[in-house]
Amino acid sequence: MSFAHPGWLWLIVLAPLPWLLDLARPVIDWPTLDGFRRRPWLSWTWLQALSPLARGVAIAAIAVALARPRTVGGVIHIAGRGVAIMVALDHSSSMNAVDYPTSLGLPPIARLEAAKETFARFVERRPDDLIGLVAFANYPDLVAPTTLDHGFLVEAGRAVRPARPGDDGTNIGDAVALALGALRASPPRKKVLVLLTDGNNEPAVPDPLDPLQAAALARDLGVTLHTIAIGSFRGPIPKLDPAAQPPLKETSGPNWNLLERMAELTGGRSFAAADLETLENVFRTIDKLEKSPVQGRILTRYNEHYATWAGLAFGLLAFDVFLCQGRLRRLP
Numbered sequence: 001m002s003f004a005h006p007g008w009l010w011l012i013v014l015a016p017l018p019w020l021l022d023l024a025r026p027v028i029d030w031p032t033l034d035g036f037r038r039r040p041w042l043s044w045t046w047l048q049a050l051s052p053l054a055r056g057v058a059i060a061a062i063a064v065a066l067a068r069p070r071t072v073g074g075v076i077h078i079a080g081r082g083v084a085i086m087v088a089l090d091h092s093s094s095m096n097a098v099d100y101p102t103s104l105g106l107p108p109i110a111r112l113e114a115a116k117e118t119f120a121r122f123v124e125r126r127p128d129d130l131i132g133l134v135a136f137a138n139y140p141d142l143v144a145p146t147t148l149d150h151g152f153l154v155e156a157g158r159a160v161r162p163a164r165p166g167d168d169g170t171n172i173g174d175a176v177a178l179a180l181g182a183l184r185a186s187p188p189r190k191k192v193l194v195l196l197t198d199g200n201n202e203p204a205v206p207d208p209l210d211p212l213q214a215a216a217l218a219r220d221l222g223v224t225l226h227t228i229a230i231g232s233f234r235g236p237i238p239k240l241d242p243a244a245q246p247p248l249k250e251t252s253g254p255n256w257n258l259l260e261r262m263a264e265l266t267g268g269r270s271f272a273a274a275d276l277e278t279l280e281n282v283f284r285t286i287d288k289l290e291k292s293p294v295q296g297r298i299l300t301r302y303n304e305h306y307a308t309w310a311g312l313a314f315g316l317l318a319f320d321v322f323l324c325q326g327r328l329r330r331l332p
Contacts, residue, residue: 067306
């Protein structure tokens with residue numbers, strides 16, 4: 001237990017005051033009652049000591065109530081709105097391929113499952129930022145706008161399923177445009193878009209937005225775009241650190257040249273992740289690149305107990321009044 005205003009506790013030194021005033025009260029000597037029957041030990045005369053005792057304890061209780069005793073009822077994290085981040089996640093049918101390597105000799109997992117779990121850990125590391133999610137295949141869908149409710153965001157991300165056959169495709173340009181629209185509504189000045197895909201831009205919709213035009217739009221809006229290619233990719237092999245990432249094969253996967261040019265247009269970075277460990281490292285790198293300028297605050301919620309002590313003081317004073325109304329009443 002702690003006290004919000006402990007200075008009031010000094011009033012407890014006044015608790016003996018009613019007893020001292022009772023001792024200093026003048027009395028009148030009456031004729032002796034020697035020879036009469038001895039009174040029982042518990043008599044009305046003995047109960048007279050309860051009156052100053054009740055008043056003294058009431059003073060102490062009032063002092064404690066004024067000091068506001070309280071106990072910790074919980075700790076609340078108030079997040080500061082530092083960075084607005086949107087993640088555009090490819091959920092086309094190719095993302096359902098169970099061929100994404102894991103560490104420690106475990107069997108491969110689906111690319112989409114790897115991306116969702118890595119995204120969840122990324123969100124948990126950034127409690128002070130507004131983060132949202134767009135899932136796209138042939139058509140983009142806003143899974144969650146930028147929000148501080150990260151619990152809801154993680155659950156919504158884990159609920160993303162591979163696209164149905166009628167929606168199968170990879171529409172990167174429209175996905176970036178939808179994510180930019182969500183970012184424009186976010187209050188933070190610093191805005192970041194993370195694009196994750198395992199395929200080339202191959203939309204099957206009329207008049208799709210060109211991915212480079214979408215990247216130029218992000219640049220004009222002041223949004224930094226980072227791109228992540230997972231799985232194998234087409235185009236020249238990027239110069240990766242062989243000690244940090246395993247080599248990738250040149251196949252019909254993500255268009256590395258396109259993703260790299262999109263990131264460069266906005267001042268962002270492009271990454272390639274061939275396994276789960278590398279994907280985790282990529283998100284950690286982005287986490288370090290986009291630090292939040294606003295620190296979160298911790299608020300403590302207290303349970304107040306002053307009412308109990310105030311009630312005790314009131315009850316004792318009422319008890320004292322009751323005692324002094326009967327046979328314990330004393331003349332001035």
